[in-house]
Amino acid sequence: MAKTKTTATNIPEPALADHDSQAQPLSVINDDAPAIDRNSFANFPIVGIGASAGGLAAFEAFFSGMPADTQPGMAFVLVQHLAPDHKSILAEIIRRYTRMEVFEVEDGMQVLPNCAYIIPPNRDMAFINGTLQLIEPSAPRGQRQPIDFFFRSLAKDQLERAICIILSGTGSDGTLGVRAIKGEGGMAMVQNPDSTEYDGMPRSAINTGLIDYIMAPVEMPAQISAYVARAFKKSPSAVISPTTKGENALKKILIALRIQLGHDFSQYKLSTVHRRIERRMAVHMIAAIDEYAKYVQQTPAEAEALFYDLLIGVTSFFRDPDAFIALEKRILPVLFNDNTAGSLIRIWSAGCSTGEEAYSLAILLQEQMDMLKKNYKFQIFATDIDSRAIAVARSGQYPASIATDITPERLARFFTISPDGGSYRINKNIRDMMIFSEHNVIKDPPFSKLDLISCRNLLIYMSGDLQKRILPLFHYALNFGGWLFLGTSETVGDYSNLFVAIDRKMKLYQAVDDNSAPRVIPSRYSRISVAPELSSTKPAVKENVPVKMSLRELTEQGLLQHSPAAGALVDVQGHIHYIHGRTGKYLEPVTGEMDSYNILKMARQGLQLDLTIALHNAAKKKTTVSCPGLRVKTNGDFTAVNLTVVPIIASAATTPAAALYLVIIEELPASQVVLPLIADTVAVASSSPVPDENAHIAALRQELRIKEEFLQSSNEELETSNEELKSSNEEMQSVNEELQSTNEELETSKEELQSVNEELATVNAELQNKVIELSHANNDMNNLLAGTGIGTVFVDLKLNILRFTPAITKIIHLISSDVGRPVAHIASNLVGYDNMVADTQMVLDTLIPKAVEAQTTDGKWYTIHIMPYRTLDNVIKGAVVTFVDISELKKIQATLQELEARR
Numbered sequence: 001m002a003k004t005k006t007t008a009t010n011i012p013e014p015a016l017a018d019h020d021s022q023a024q025p026l027s028v029i030n031d032d033a034p035a036i037d038r039n040s041f042a043n044f045p046i047v048g049i050g051a052s053a054g055g056l057a058a059f060e061a062f063f064s065g066m067p068a069d070t071q072p073g074m075a076f077v078l079v080q081h082l083a084p085d086h087k088s089i090l091a092e093i094i095r096r097y098t099r100m101e102v103f104e105v106e107d108g109m110q111v112l113p114n115c116a117y118i119i120p121p122n123r124d125m126a127f128i129n130g131t132l133q134l135i136e137p138s139a140p141r142g143q144r145q146p147i148d149f150f151f152r153s154l155a156k157d158q159l160e161r162a163i164c165i166i167l168s169g170t171g172s173d174g175t176l177g178v179r180a181i182k183g184e185g186g187m188a189m190v191q192n193p194d195s196t197e198y199d200g201m202p203r204s205a206i207n208t209g210l211i212d213y214i215m216a217p218v219e220m221p222a223q224i225s226a227y228v229a230r231a232f233k234k235s236p237s238a239v240i241s242p243t244t245k246g247e248n249a250l251k252k253i254l255i256a257l258r259i260q261l262g263h264d265f266s267q268y269k270l271s272t273v274h275r276r277i278e279r280r281m282a283v284h285m286i287a288a289i290d291e292y293a294k295y296v297q298q299t300p301a302e303a304e305a306l307f308y309d310l311l312i313g314v315t316s317f318f319r320d321p322d323a324f325i326a327l328e329k330r331i332l333p334v335l336f337n338d339n340t341a342g343s344l345i346r347i348w349s350a351g352c353s354t355g356e357e358a359y360s361l362a363i364l365l366q367e368q369m370d371m372l373k374k375n376y377k378f379q380i381f382a383t384d385i386d387s388r389a390i391a392v393a394r395s396g397q398y399p400a401s402i403a404t405d406i407t408p409e410r411l412a413r414f415f416t417i418s419p420d421g422g423s424y425r426i427n428k429n430i431r432d433m434m435i436f437s438e439h440n441v442i443k444d445p446p447f448s449k450l451d452l453i454s455c456r457n458l459l460i461y462m463s464g465d466l467q468k469r470i471l472p473l474f475h476y477a478l479n480f481g482g483w484l485f486l487g488t489s490e491t492v493g494d495y496s497n498l499f500v501a502i503d504r505k506m507k508l509y510q511a512v513d514d515n516s517a518p519r520v521i522p523s524r525y526s527r528i529s530v531a532p533e534l535s536s537t538k539p540a541v542k543e544n545v546p547v548k549m550s551l552r553e554l555t556e557q558g559l560l561q562h563s564p565a566a567g568a569l570v571d572v573q574g575h576i577h578y579i580h581g582r583t584g585k586y587l588e589p590v591t592g593e594m595d596s597y598n599i600l601k602m603a604r605q606g607l608q609l610d611l612t613i614a615l616h617n618a619a620k621k622k623t624t625v626s627c628p629g630l631r632v633k634t635n636g637d638f639t640a641v642n643l644t645v646v647p648i649i650a651s652a653a654t655t656p657a658a659a660l661y662l663v664i665i666e667e668l669p670a671s672q673v674v675l676p677l678i679a680d681t682v683a684v685a686s687s688s689p690v691p692d693e694n695a696h697i698a699a700l701r702q703e704l705r706i707k708e709e710f711l712q713s714s715n716e717e718l719e720t721s722n723e724e725l726k727s728s729n730e731e732m733q734s735v736n737e738e739l740q741s742t743n744e745e746l747e748t749s750k751e752e753l754q755s756v757n758e759e760l761a762t763v764n765a766e767l768q769n770k771v772i773e774l775s776h777a778n779n780d781m782n783n784l785l786a787g788t789g790i791g792t793v794f795v796d797l798k799l800n801i802l803r804f805t806p807a808i809t810k811i812i813h814l815i816s817s818d819v820g821r822p823v824a825h826i827a828s829n830l831v832g833y834d835n836m837v838a839d840t841q842m843v844l845d846t847l848i849p850k851a852v853e854a855q856t857t858d859g860k861w862y863t864i865h866i867m868p869y870r871t872l873d874n875v876i877k878g879a880v881v882t883f884v885d886i887s888e889l890k891k892i893q894a895t896l897q898e899l900e901a902r903r
Helices: 013-019 053-064 090-095 146-161 175-183 200-206 217-232 244-261 270-283 289-298 300-310 321-337 356-372 387-395 400-404 408-414 464-477 551-559 608-621 678-687 693-788 806-810 836-846 887-902
Strands: 046-051 075-080 101-104 115-118 124-128 131-135 162-166 187-191 213-215 344-350 377-384 397-399 415-417 423-426 434-438 450-455 478-486 499-503 508-511 519-522 527-530 566-571 576-580 625-634 637-647 660-667 791-796 801-804 850-856 861-870 876-885
Touching: 046 053, 046 146, 046 175, 053 075, 053 090, 053 217, 075 090, 075 124, 075 146, 090 101, 090 115, 124 146, 146 162, 146 175, 146 400, 162 175, 162 200, 162 217, 175 187, 175 200, 175 400, 187 200, 187 217, 187 270, 213 217, 217 270, 244 270, 244 289, 244 300, 270 289, 270 300, 289 300, 321 356, 321 450, 321 478, 321 499, 321 508, 344 356, 356 377, 356 408, 356 434, 356 450, 377 387, 387 434, 397 400, 400 423, 408 415, 450 464, 464 478, 608 625, 608 637, 608 660, 608 693, 693 806, 791 806, 791 861, 836 850, 836 861, 836 876, 861 887
Parallel strands: 046 075, 046 162, 075 115, 101 115, 162 187, 187 213, 344 377, 344 450, 377 434, 450 478
Antiparallel strands: 124 131, 397 423, 415 423, 478 508, 499 508, 519 527, 566 576, 566 660, 625 637, 637 660, 791 801, 791 876, 850 861, 861 876
C-alpha cells in the first residue's frame, strides 16, 4: 500500500519495539534492539500544556474548566516561555483553580497522577521514565523551543499515553512536538485561534493537519476526561475484538480507505492499524468498531483523518546521529570514489515525510563534495504518499526548534533564519538537489539506476509479505554495488543474498554486485528472476552473406558431371526440391494428399528399396553411393538403370540451409544389360522344366542380403529420426526459454520505461512549482518597482532598453514597444542634460557609478544615478539608471538661499 508513508519515517525505535510486542515478529525487526521496561513508564496519561508568556489567561481558563473536587487520574505538565531571570508565579495562580497539588519542577522529580507540574525559568525540561529532568538551555535566548523539547521527550517515553495541548503563543513552538506525539498514537488539542491573545502557535499546529480537537481552554478538561475514559479504561480487545464481526468491520474500514483515498493498508501491521483506529474511535466517542466502520464509510473527512493518522511520521534532521556519522564516514567516500567528477549521483529517500532526513542526506553530500573539491551532479528523489508532508518538504521551511538537531556550523551554512527568528529555510543550493514527489513505493514504478536508497523506519510498519516485496524492489532499483540505508530496528531479513551488511549495527547494506545473484524485476504483484547472462544480450552482428545458388543451378551443376539427363535434387528425407529431365519412367505419383513430393514414395518397383538404402548411406557416409544394374518396372516392362546418389558439395557461398543430395538415374544401353535381377531370376527358375537349385539359392540369398541391408538402413534411419526428434525437442525447449527470457526482458524494459516516465513526471511537477515560484517573485519585483515611484531604466551592454518602471514615462517618453530599442533613440523631458548615453557608457567601461542632477521641462528636479547591473554571479550585464525626484529638496535649498541672502 503505501508509498512510503512517513508513518514509518521516524519513530523512536524503543517505542516501536514496545508497540509490536504482541504481534508476530517480522524479518526486519532487529532482535538486538534494546527493550523497554514498561514498568518504568507512568501508567496513567500525561498531559503536556504549552503556551508563551502571554498564555497566562489561557492557563487560568483551562484549570477553571476543571471541577475543583475531581480527581482526573492524570498528570499535567505546564511549559511556558519565560525570561531567564523571571520568577514564575504560575504555580500560585493555578492553585486557585484546582485542588490538585501544584509543583514547580525540581530536577529528577517523579510525576504522580492528579498533580500539576510547572517548568522553572531558564531551563529546558524532558520527561524520562516517569520523571522530569531539567536541562541547561543550549540555544540562545529567543531561539529556544522548550515546548517542542518537552513534547518530543514525552512522546518517546509515554507513547500513546501522551497528550499535548497548545495554548496562546507566538511563533511555532510545539509544532514538531505535536508531530512526535501523534506519531506515537497520542492525542493533540489546540486552543481555538479566535479565543487566543496570540494565535501564532495554535495556527502553526493546526496547519499540520494532525490536531484532534480545536476548542476554547475552558472546554478542554471535560473533553480530555472523556477521551481518557474511552481510550484507556477499556482493553484493546473490548474495542477491536478478534471475532469475525470485528475482523469484518476492520476490513470494511480498510476498503473505505482504499476506495476513497486509493491507498491499501491491508498489508500494514495490524497492531499499528488497530492502535490508530482505537484513537480515532476514542476521539469520536465511538464504542464499537462496526459503528466506526459505518462512520468512516459515510464521512469522507474521517476517512482522510484516519489516513493521515496512519501516516504520521516522526522525523528530524540527522535523526540517529551515529547512523548518519557511519553513513558519512563509511559510505559517502566510497560512493564518490566510484563516480568520476562531473558524473550524476542518484539517491532515493523513500518515505521522506516532511523532508528532514532527505535534506540531511543532501547536506552530507554537499559537505563531502566541498571536501573533495570536485563537482558532482546530484538527484535526490524524496517521495512519500502524504501530499501535505511533501508540500512542507518542498518549501524547505522548518520551525526554529530544529536548532536542537543541527550543529550551529551547519545551521549557519545551510539555513537562512526568518526575519522574526521563528523559522529556518534550507538554502537554495540544497533545495535544488531535491526532487519531491508523491509516490507509493508498493504500487508505483520504482526509480532505477540508483546509487543509494534511504528507507528508514518504514518497513517496521509493514507485514512480512509486504517486506518481502519491498526489499527485492530496492535491490532492483539500485545499481549493483549500490547502498541501502535502513532504520535502526530494521534489517534485510532473509535477503542476505541480495544485500551484504557493511555496518550491521547502523543498518548500512550494499547490493550484491557479482553475477551470482539474479536480477529481480519488480512488478505490482509478482517478482520475476532473470539469470544475469540473460539480462543483457549483445546484438547479433549482421554479416554480408553471398547470394545462394538457386536449386536449378545446383541440380544442373551436379548433372553436368554425369552423362544422364534424368535426376532429382532431394534432402535426406527424400523430399524433392527440383527435378531435371524425363523421370516419369522411374517415378510416379502416389495415392493420398500431395502436400509434398517425396522421391522414396514415388519410386517405381525395383528402384524404391535400393534408392532408400543408397540415400541413407550417402547421408551417413557423406560419399557418393552407386547401385548399378537395377531393373525398374516401367509400363509392364523392366528397364535397366544405374542409380547414383551424390551429396551436393559447394562453397560456403552456395551451401543451402539443409543438406541436399542429387539422385541420378542413368538408363543402360541394351549391350550393357546383364542377367535379370532377383525377381526375374526367381520367375525364370520357377518356370524352368529343370530347376537350377544353385541359381535359385543364390537368388534367395541375394534377396535376403538386400532385405537385411534395407532393414539395417531402416533401423539406422529410425534411430537417426529419434535423435533428430530429441534434438528438435531440445531446440524447442531452448527456443521457449529464449522467448521467455525475451518476454522478461521486455517486461523489464516496460518497468524501466514506467520508472523513467515517473521520474519525468516528478521532474515536471518540480519544474512547474519552480515556475510558479518564479512567477510570484517576478510579480513581487514588478510591484516593488512600481510601488517605489522611482523611475528606473534597465539597459544592456549595447545600451538597448531591457525594461523600465511606470514612473520613468513622466521623464522619458517610453512605451512597451520601446523595449529592445537603443536608449539614445528615445526623447526625454530633461533640460540641459544630453550626456546620459555617454555617461552610461562610461559607467560600463569604468564600473564606477555616477550621479548627476537634471531638470525636466515641467520644472521638476531629479538625481540621476547610473550604476552597473550585476548578476548573482557578479557578472556585468548592463546598467541601471534611476531618477529620484528631488524637487522638494531643491525648493528647500532655494528657500534657505533666500533666507541667507536676506540676512
